Amino acid sequence: MRSNIVHPGADKLRYEIREIVDVAKRVQKAGIPVIWENIGDPVARGEVPPAWLKKYVADAVKEDLIFAYSPTKGLDETRSYIARERNKEGGIQITPDDILFFNGLGDGISHLYRNLNPKARIIGPDPAYPTHSSAEAAHSDKPHITYKLDPEKEWQPDLADMEHKIKKHKDIVGILIVNPDNPTGFVYPQKTIKAIVALAKKYKLFIISDEIYSNLAYKGSGMKKLASVIDGVPGIAMRGISKEFPWPGARCGWIEFYNRDKDANFDRYARSIVDSKTLEVCSTTLPQRVLPKVMGDKRYMPYLVGRTRNYERRADYAHNVISKIPEIIIHKPHGAFYMTCVFKNGTLKKTQSLPIKKELREYIDSCLVNATPDKRFVYYLLASTGVCVVPLSSGFNSSLNGFRFLLLEPSDAKFKKTINTISKGIMDYLAS
């Protein structure tokens, strides 16, 4: 090229959750069956969407208008339904105009950071969901700034660390929370969200709350949405159907703007997000059409309760087995379908390994040049046992060494076998 055509932030776009797939395919080729514990797609992992939900989709397909564009912000009746349901819960009251649909929340995340002033920064959790942290890092062409979720305190956010970073980095304009959190399954207690709102107020920041798992919070988790405590602070809540319905292939998510009228600059930013969506015309029509029917069906909530009970049961088993390893920190999640193990400091060494087939050894070692200690463990576990988990450091932009696995396997026997394999893999690796 006559001049460099690569965006300065290009190297920041990393998504290890999917990047590891190529490595796993090489392992598969070597004759080792892979157990996919990397991508949080309930359907791909065997969850069957209920027949009544599929019928709404089948019926919608019979309407000619389902093949048409929808309005840029989303179907009017769907946004009205969402606004009505939001307002019924109390807290901040919104109108359909405060809602904007995207082709999946991943698309929404990308719009949020893409339209933010490159000098304006959002602080997010460590460990981080990589779509947020990578998009934020790429928009600013600087490493993502994080606050600590503390594994020694059951993943509570370190609010002192958050405030210290907000004071230190004057360019921070917003705080991101993911609630329930991916990858830890942590659910922010309402008093913690209130404290974050107070920080936002004190430093004139806005809040982004990714609530894609909010309807998958476990019973007794105390899950409260940002809307319940946002007060007068400008904010954005993010929701979607990928995990809930579950229908990730629909590519359907939306954002809710709170308190646009309270700050002219925030209002202008919100308008720029709507304008950039307008350039794309609109988001997928079909999932928006069925959304109010599915969510308004009396079978919906009991269906979600049944699913979260299964996640909780699997989490209990995994916690019981893995917490017995003294070098590991692990906590039960309170929502979503992930669990995260952390290796205590100093327990991982470059000399540790697991037995792997001769034909894979060279390839795996070539992937691990300059790799972080947890990535090294994860690749050895994959090549040795076929279990494909995601390292915390490279996968979730974390300063911690550990990995995330899923709670999605529907067969109890298979789930237990995978957990036992992971547990034995950790112990053998540490003892090698």
Ligand SMILES: Cc1ncc(COP(=O)(O)O)c(C=O)c1O
């Ligand atoms: C916290 C979080 N936000 C957003 C997304 C993106 O979801 P979508 O399928 O709607 O793009 C995911 C997907 O895993 C997620 O975990």
